[in-house]
Amino acid sequence: MHVFGSSELLEDVHQKDLCIGCGGCVNLCPYFKNHRGKTTMLFPCTLAEGRCNAYCPKVEVNLDELSLSLWNKPYDGSPLGVYKEILAARSGKKMAGGAYQAGGTVSALITFALKTKRIDVAVLTDRKELVPVPKLVTQPEDVVKCAGSKFMASPTLAALNQGVKEGYGRIGVVGTPCQVMSATQMRCNPLNTEDFHDPVELMVGLFCTWAVDTRGLIPLLSECVDSACIMGMDMPPPPSEIMIINTGESNVEIPLDRIRPLIPKACSICPDMTSEWADVSVGVVEGKSDWNTLIVRTDKGADLVNAARKAGYLVTDKMPEENLQHLCVAAAGKKKRALSAAKEKGLLNTQQEGQRAALRIREDVVEKILAEDVEEVCRT
Ligand SMILES: Cc1cc2nc3c(=O)[nH]c(=O)nc-3n(C[C@H](O)[C@H](O)[C@H](O)COP(=O)(O)OP(=O)(O)OC[C@H]3O[C@@H](n4cnc5c(N)ncnc54)[C@H](O)[C@@H]3O)c2cc1C
Ligand code: SF4
Numbered sequence: 550m551h552v553f554g555s556s557e558l559l560e561d562v563h564q565k566d567l568c569i570g571c572g573g574c575v576n577l578c579p580y581f582k583n584h585r586g587k588t589t590m591l592f593p594c595t596l597a598e599g600r601c602n603a604y605c606p607k608v609e610v611n612l613d614e615l616s617l618s619l620w621n622k623p624y625d626g627s628p629l630g631v632y633k634e635i636l637a638a639r640s641g642k643k644m645a646g647g648a649y650q651a652g653g654t655v656s657a658l659i660t661f662a663l664k665t666k667r668i669d670v671a672v673l674t675d676r677k678e679l680v681p682v683p684k685l686v687t688q689p690e691d692v693v694k695c696a697g698s699k700f701m702a703s704p705t706l707a708a709l710n711q712g713v714k715e716g717y718g719r720i721g722v723v724g725t726p727c728q729v730m731s732a733t734q735m736r737c738n739p740l741n742t743e744d745f746h747d748p749v750e751l752m753v754g755l756f757c758t759w760a761v762d763t764r765g766l767i768p769l770l771s772e773c774v775d776s777a778c779i780m781g782m783d784m785p786p787p788p789s790e791i792m793i794i795n796t797g798e799s800n801v802e803i804p805l806d807r808i809r810p811l812i813p814k815a816c817s818i819c820p821d822m823t824s825e826w827a828d829v830s831v832g833v834v835e836g837k838s839d840w841n842t843l844i845v846r847t848d849k850g851a852d853l854v855n856a857a858r859k860a861g862y863l864v865t866d867k868m869p870e871e872n873l874q875h876l877c878v879a880a881a882g883k884k885k886r887a888l889s890a891a892k893e894k895g896l897l898n899t900q901q902e903g904q905r906a907a908l909r910i911r912e913d914v915v916e917k918i919l920a921e922d923v924e925e926v927c928r929t
């Protein structure tokens with residue numbers, strides 16, 4: 550992988566409006582900051598190669614390199630990535646009563662991982678009024694305070710970089726697919742630092758189809774509801790076409806037609822719906838709002854799930870075949886749309902001198918994904 554510096558990051562990501570504000574470049578140096586969802590560079594830096602560029606999930610991401618590093622095999626573009634099993638899951642009796650987004654599987658796994666000292670600290674996302682706030686959490690009982698989805702692009706990885714700076718060596722990260730992709734690039738030691746130690750002990754990925762720009766959502770919600778009263782938000786799966794804002798006393802419904810214009814451009818070229826580079830990935834289950842879909846990908850993930858289940862932190866069940874099919878179609882559809890958009894914008898496998906790609910994927914895999922009938926692929 551060829552790594553560039555911050556001036557190329559500005560050119561390729563910021564100037565092309567492809568920054569998703571993941572925080573991957575924040576807290577590495579004094580220059581990059583995120584304010585209310587927007588990442589900016591405060592002062593110029595002249596380094597030819599920088600971690601900011603190397604970790605960014607929106608420039609020169611080579612999926613073959615990530616796949617070889619993590620799974621020991623080339624990237625094949627399968628809709629849900631590499632996995633061992635897919636289960637329905639929810640938090641168990643030891644985790645009763647949290648204000649979880651769905652089944653509370655994420656909070657249960659992270660609480661259990663902290664309690665059993667599998668990790669020393671967790672990188673989570675809290676909220677200050679409406680603005681998502683990255684957080685380092687060391688106490689198991691504090692995990693539930695970050696429960697609930699903030700459907701905005703969040704600079705969560707600023708907390709990962711902060712945790713590394715503070716010397717934590719066994720960090721658990723909860724993030725969206727772009728955040729997981731950025732952290733995975735960091736784990737691959739792209740600058741070949743000699744004394745590199747992978748600080749991530751556990752990666753819990755969320756599903757994500759798209760997020761909303763914080764700077765756009767705040768004024769829109771302020772028109773509809775007092776933002777200080779917002780307790781949570783939800784986006785029920787299709788065919789529902791609403792975002793629900795829970796104020797404690799009532800639910801305010803906002804049509805997705807008003808939300809969609811606030812989706813960052815970066816989401817349109819994002820090929821990953823299920824956080825394919827995580828140990829476990831968690832999403833909702835269509836039609837069962839208090840359960841999660843749980844994709845177990847690695848031995849470490851399987852061991853955590855089994856131990857959390859035994860200890861009463863997690864309950865699992867078989868995932869209905871129909872739900873599996875829908876999940877696969879949704880993930881395959883997102884991949885196909887993303888590659889098609891990236892190709893059209895000249896951001897896929899760019900070859901021209903002096904031009905960089907957002908994504909690099911082997912051409913035969915690109916062709917396969919673009920040609921496939923997603924329903925058909927998910928039937929076989
Ligand atoms: C932007 C976004 C889009 C999503 N889109 C989908 C989707 O299309 N389909 C689907 O099935 N699921 C989607 N999800 C995931 C879903 O909303 C739940 O997060 C997931 O099912 C876990 O539920 P839970 O009850 O286990 O979570 P909880 O136990 O309530 O824990 C939620 C965790 O999410 C983390 N978190 C919250 N907001 C953010 C954020 N903005 N960035 C990073 N981490 C965050 C918190 O740290 C917390 O630990 C999305 C989540 C986000 C944040
Ligand atoms: S690392 Fe994240 S926050 Fe930084 S430029 Fe890239 S997308 Fe934006």
Ligand code: SF4
Pocket residue numbers: 569702725726727728757758759760815816817819821
């Ligand atoms: S769609 Fe992709 S780029 Fe956009 S927030 Fe979700 S994971 Fe990040």
